[in-house]
Amino acid sequence: MFALAAAGVALLALGLAGGYAIGRSTSPVPANVAAPVVSAPALPDQSAKFAGTRAASLAGPWLPELGNCLSAADPGGPKLENGRAEMINCQIGDVQVYFETFTSATQFGWTRDYRAGISRKSGTLVPGVEPPRQKTGPVSGRTGTYFEYVTGKTCGVFWGPGGSLTDVRLEADCAAIGNHWPSLRAVWERFS
DSSP, X not given: OXXXXXXXXXXXXXXXXXXXXXXXXXXXXXXXXXXXXXXXOOXXXXXXXXXXXXXXXXXXXXXXXXXEEEETTSTTOOOOOTTEEEEEEEEETTEEEEEEXXXXXXXXXXXXXXXXHHHHHHTTTSTTOOOSEEEEOTTTOOEEEEEEEEETTEEEEEEEETTOSEEEEEEEEXXXXXXXXXHHHHHHHHHO
């Protein structure tokens, strides 16, 4: 029995240390061969949370990946504060996604300017923060104010398309993304 267990441990060690001999091929995948597609379980449709809202058009490209959405109308949902007329909080993995619409351009401008000020100070907290600037969403083709910020242990991305009172914010624990801005940027780029 002991010899059988020792043989199993030796094979496992050989597999781990020996170039993935167990369960994986060590030959490279040719450039013209697509990587296998692994499908995740389908998320429940979140479109009902956006029905009749001004955030619906901004949220459209995000819907297939959004989960656990709560609106201000839901028990335990986000609160409508500081001039917000609508607020819907969802998740994509460990990233919180906030869609918020404001009652006026003044209120929208106030929150944008507040977060832009935080962004300007954030570069000393987590290196690589992009400063406020105009940026076009790769999916929507809409241009708006984009910046990254840090509040406490939270890293965030803000994007408000021009001419709109609705913005989207992405927030994640900075340590969870390894203080690595490209991972948050990639989420924004996939859906904006």
